[in-house]
Amino acid sequence: MSAGVAIKDASARAGCPSGLEPSVETTTDDAAGVMDPAPFVRRRDGLCELELAVFGARCAGCIAKIETAMKAIGGMERARLNLSTGRLSLAWRDSPQSSNKTAQKTIQSLRDLGYRAAPFDPQAMESDHDAEGRRLLRALGVAGFAAANVMLLSVSVWAGGADMGAGTRGLMHWASALIAIPAALYAAQPFFSSAWNGLKNRHANMDVPISLAVILALALSIHEFFVGGEHTYFDAAVMLLFFLLIGRYLDHRLRWRARAAARDLLAMQAMTAQRIGEGGVIEPVAARDIVVGDLLMLSPGDRAPVDGVIAEGTSHVDLSLVTGESAPQKRSPGESIHAGVVNKSNRLVMRANATVENSLVADLARLIEAGEQSRSRYIRLADRAARLYVPVVHTLALATFVGWLFFDGGLRVAAINAIAVLIITCPCALGLAAPAVQVVATGRLFKRGVLVRSGDALERLAEAGAVVFDKTGTLTLGRPVLANRDDIAPEDLQDAAALARVSRHPLSRAVVEVAGAGAAVADAVEFPGLGIEGMIGDDRVRLGSAEWVGAPDAPDASLETWFRRGDAAPVRFRFEDIPHQDARGVVEALAARGLPAELLSGDRENAVAAVAEQLGVSRYRAELNPQQKAERLLALRAADTKAAMVGDGLNDAPSLAHAHVSLSPGTAADASQAAADFVYLGEGLSPIVEAVDVSRKARRRVLENFAFAALYNACAIPLAVFGFVTPLIAALAMSGSSLVVTLNALRLAGEGRPSKAPAP
Amino acid sequence: MTGLLYLIPIALLLGGLGLAAFLWALRSGQFDDPDGAAARILLDDDLEEDEEDASQDAPRISR
Numbered sequence: 001m002s003a004g005v006a007i008k009d010a011s012a013r014a015g016c017p018s019g020l021e022p023s024v025e026t027t028t029d030d031a032a033g034v035m036d037p038a039p040f041v042r043r044r045d046g047l048c049e050l051e052l053a054v055f056g057a058r059c060a061g062c063i064a065k066i067e068t069a070m071k072a073i074g075g076m077e078r079a080r081l082n083l084s085t086g087r088l089s090l091a092w093r094d095s096p097q098s099s100n101k102t103a104q105k106t107i108q109s110l111r112d113l114g115y116r117a118a119p120f121d122p123q124a125m126e127s128d129h130d131a132e133g134r135r136l137l138r139a140l141g142v143a144g145f146a147a148a149n150v151m152l153l154s155v156s157v158w159a160g161g162a163d164m165g166a167g168t169r170g171l172m173h174w175a176s177a178l179i180a181i182p183a184a185l186y187a188a189q190p191f192f193s194s195a196w197n198g199l200k201n202r203h204a205n206m207d208v209p210i211s212l213a214v215i216l217a218l219a220l221s222i223h224e225f226f227v228g229g230e231h232t233y234f235d236a237a238v239m240l241l242f243f244l245l246i247g248r249y250l251d252h253r254l255r256w257r258a259r260a261a262a263r264d265l266l267a268m269q270a271m272t273a274q275r276i277g278e279g280g281v282i283e284p285v286a287a288r289d290i291v292v293g294d295l296l297m298l299s300p301g302d303r304a305p306v307d308g309v310i311a312e313g314t315s316h317v318d319l320s321l322v323t324g325e326s327a328p329q330k331r332s333p334g335e336s337i338h339a340g341v342v343n344k345s346n347r348l349v350m351r352a353n354a355t356v357e358n359s360l361v362a363d364l365a366r367l368i369e370a371g372e373q374s375r376s377r378y379i380r381l382a383d384r385a386a387r388l389y390v391p392v393v394h395t396l397a398l399a400t401f402v403g404w405l406f407f408d409g410g411l412r413v414a415a416i417n418a419i420a421v422l423i424i425t426c427p428c429a430l431g432l433a434a435p436a437v438q439v440v441a442t443g444r445l446f447k448r449g450v451l452v453r454s455g456d457a458l459e460r461l462a463e464a465g466a467v468v469f470d471k472t473g474t475l476t477l478g479r480p481v482l483a484n485r486d487d488i489a490p491e492d493l494q495d496a497a498a499l500a501r502v503s504r505h506p507l508s509r510a511v512v513e514v515a516g517a518g519a520a521v522a523d524a525v526e527f528p529g530l531g532i533e534g535m536i537g538d539d540r541v542r543l544g545s546a547e548w549v550g551a552p553d554a555p556d557a558s559l560e561t562w563f564r565r566g567d568a569a570p571v572r573f574r575f576e577d578i579p580h581q582d583a584r585g586v587v588e589a590l591a592a593r594g595l596p597a598e599l600l601s602g603d604r605e606n607a608v609a610a611v612a613e614q615l616g617v618s619r620y621r622a623e624l625n626p627q628q629k630a631e632r633l634l635a636l637r638a639a640d641t642k643a644a645m646v647g648d649g650l651n652d653a654p655s656l657a658h659a660h661v662s663l664s665p666g667t668a669a670d671a672s673q674a675a676a677d678f679v680y681l682g683e684g685l686s687p688i689v690e691a692v693d694v695s696r697k698a699r700r701r702v703l704e705n706f707a708f709a710a711l712y713n714a715c716a717i718p719l720a721v722f723g724f725v726t727p728l729i730a731a732l733a734m735s736g737s738s739l740v741v742t743l744n745a746l747r748l749a750g751e752g753r754p755s756k757a758p759a760p
Numbered sequence: 761m762t763g764l765l766y767l768i769p770i771a772l773l774l775g776g777l778g779l780a781a782f783l784w785a786l787r788s789g790q791f792d793d794p795d796g797a798a799a800r801i802l803l804d805d806d807l808e809e810d811e812e813d814a815s816q817d818a819p820r821i822s823r
Contacts, residue, residue: 060799083796137786145779149772168764175768 037119146183433705436745457677470647
């Protein structure tokens with residue numbers, strides 16, 4: 001595997017050549033985790049096709065670099081990188097025997113260039129097509145065309161005024177009707193269907209007054225056209241739709257982009273497994289194709305795709321994603337192993353006793369579902385505004401109609417004025433107020449490596465009044481780090497590292513990390529569950545458990561390993577799972593923003609207490625199972641505390657779903673990412689603070705926009721009620737208010753732009 | 761005013777052409793990768809080999 005790194009041209013920068021994206025270190029360690037994409041290759045018309053998610057491609061240089069390298073692979077027919085979505089689509093002509101090798105070669109060569117890549121499940125790709133977005137764009141195009149052309153005709157009617165003869169005006173109205181009616185009926189479909197769904201469920205959403213205004217404006221205009229009236233509202237109807245469709249499309253794009261990004265992350269964890277078939281042939285399979293009874297091989301670094309029992313081999317496994325326990329556990333044949341457990345040291349063979357759907361993850365999924373139902377009761381700010389707004393506006397329109405009917409007597413005048421009220425109050429500004437702000441806020445967070453799943457996630461984060469952290473992998477690095485380096489003589493450290501280099505055990509890796517590069521002991525042997533033994537000079541050296549090395553009992557319960565050279569006194573290596581460097585700062589910054597922290601962990605009491613003390617967190621609970629964590633979140637909810645939950649493990653997923661709002665790091669288990677509202681990338685926790693700040697600013701902007709819309713209505717409604725509104729005034733008012741709301745949203749992008757220059 | 765009888769259909773025809781062009785572009789996938797389209801213009805892979813070596817300032821990755 002390391003051969004790939006060696007051929008890398010030293011002069012070519014790894015990763016994006018523009019420096020927009022920091023390059024990822026590709027170590028031999030990662031290479032061990034390269035999955036075999038063969039199960040994801042799709043064969044069609046004699047071509048092998050593969051879709052890859054490529055991370056870190058940002059500029060033209062990346063396109064050139066990646067596509068050139070891909071086309072250099074034998075038989076490659078098509079290689080096209082979509083820079084917007086980060087998808088690389090490949091097709092090659094190949095015999096079935098060697099196609100698997102080509103697939104693996106592509107990922108390996110991307111890795112050598114400095115890009116991480118992961119294959120997409122072809123089934124997932126099919127559902128990926130953004131049909132809804134296309135539909136909205138088409139509607140937007142039609143509404144835009146109609147708005148421009150009808151406005152052209154309307155402006156001439158307004159400008160013509162009294163000079164224009166009735167015949168010419170009739171021609172203009174006739175042409176307007178011809179354009180506006182079919183266009184409006186086509187472009188308003190998204191609103192009609194949403195309003196209809198709302199009414200079926202007996203609640204009035206924003207789309208009800210929108211649909212009503214469009215239909216009534218068209219009906220009134222047709223009537224006026226036939227009786228030869230002076231004013232028609234064809235232009236108002238289509239312009240309304242045009243503005244509202246912009247808001248609708250922005251909202252859709254935001255959610256779709258977040259979903260796509262989340263899918264890319266999950267593809268990174270899309271699992272393939274090595275199945276041992278008949279006659280000991282090892283074949284790669286997709287995790288979902290595993291059936292009960294399959295024998296699977298887990299190399300060091302592999303993650304168990306399903307629940308099972310170990311059939312062969314003894315190894316240390318990392319349970320941190322499943323239980324939150326930070327210390328690696330030893331597992332021997334006959335013991336069970338859960339999906340999501342990572343094999344750390346030796347080759348294991350496991351027998352699956354569940355499919356992917358029935359594994360541990362599935363149990364957690366039920367808990368997650370229960371949590372998400374409670375969350376779906378959240379009502380978006382815009383819908384809350386609509387609840388106030390709809391009855392008020394409809395009452396006003398009715399009052400106008402009745403009033404004019406009584407005092408003026410004319411049915412026609414009363415109807416015209418009532419409809420004018422509906423048209424002019426139609427929530428152009430309200431429809432744009434929230435999506436425009438949320439698109440800008442999400443874009444800003446996206447640049448800082450925070451993915452937002454939906455607009456209301458921002459609203460919920462802005463409301464949060466407490467933050468609940470998981471420990472292992474969230475506040476801490478999630479791997480052991482040598483804690484007592486100063487107590488260890490440098491030569492002992494080097495000798496221990498020389499032994500440790502032959503092992504993949506997490507503690508060995510932690511020793512090597514501190515010692516740096518160096519030689520390995522050539523003939524060292526690893527004894528699973530005990531340690532490593534080898535010869536340095538004439539001495540027999542051992543690195544391993546206390547008992548095996550012959551050391552005294554441990555003074556405390558920390559993670560430890562012992563090193564002994566010949567008959568010299570054994571040396572103790574103590575390890576801790578240390579917090580992220582910025583963890584304390586982030587906890588303090590959140591407290592300063594009114595979000596006191598609490599720690600919930602599945603780890604041992606003393607480990608949790610140590611981290612809590614280090615970070616200045618006074619409230620913590622240890623040794624919790626997933627159910628208990630979720631119950632704690634429910635208790636907070638019952639006490640009316642709106643808690644933000646930050647967690648990464650499978651054991652956190654139910655509590656993520658029960659929290660008012662949830663965040664999860666990009667390294668988290670897939671179930672947790674699926675349950676989280678925000679996913680943040682990169683080392684450290686500081687994106688959380690950024691997300692809180694941006695979401696609060698976004699909330700303020702949305703409220704400002706609502707206030708503006710209310711002010712606008714306060715001015716416009718009296719005009720409409722007393723019959724002063726003409727189509728010209730309606731057009732000016734609508735476009736003016738939409739413009740102001742959009743500009744206010746854009747302010748969010750300008751202010752507080754990160755001063756940090758991109759790394760050279 | 762009879763000019764309007766020609767001018768309005770002409771205006772609509774031109775607008776309709778624009779709309780048709782937009783719908784065609786949407787259907788043929790030209791809105792699938794706006795970032796990529798903006799970046800690809802900088803690539804010089806359509807140049808001849810010797811020409812490509814001469815152009816120094818364009819972003820070009822080769823070994």
